[in-house]
Amino acid sequence: MLRSTFGSSFSSLTRSALSSSLRTQTFRRLLSQEARAKIQAAVKEYPVVLFMKGTPDMPQCGFSRAAIQVLDLHGVPAAKLKTYDVLADQELRSGIKEFSDWPTIPQVYVNGEFVGGCDILLSMHQSGELESLLEKNNVIPKIEPSPKSSP
Secondary structure: OHHHHHHHHHHHHHHHHHHHHHHHHHHOOOOOOHHHHHHHHHHOOOEEEEOOOOOOOEEHHHHHHHHHHHHHHHHOOOOHEEEEHHHHHHHHHHHHHHEEEEEEEEEEEEEEEEEEEEHHHOOOHHHHHHHHHHHOOOOOOOOOOOOOOOO
């Protein structure tokens, strides 16, 4: 009895997982080599690249606004930051998600490497990791601690 119950449950689970896997593969959009090459060139074009909804002056979602604010807090110079408005280009909007294998916008890249979305950026900001990353990649100058004066 237990074996037949377990067997049918396992069998149903396997069919369900396989069916789900096939559906995902069937409906998953494949990024063309040309689109992949364009995105790859874009993320390497500037030291910091942000794919966002809207523009830095007019973000179209709170997460994109937060990402811009965090980068501003760290003093990322405009000359080292390139933003792309994914709302202006549907192919870019879906393509960047597949390129990074990250389901949400905004997305931040530093020196061609994917950092994460808004949640990761905020977490790194709070922990101090973002400042270290930006300094290490020469995006912002390293601030040396001032020597303590002795009494």
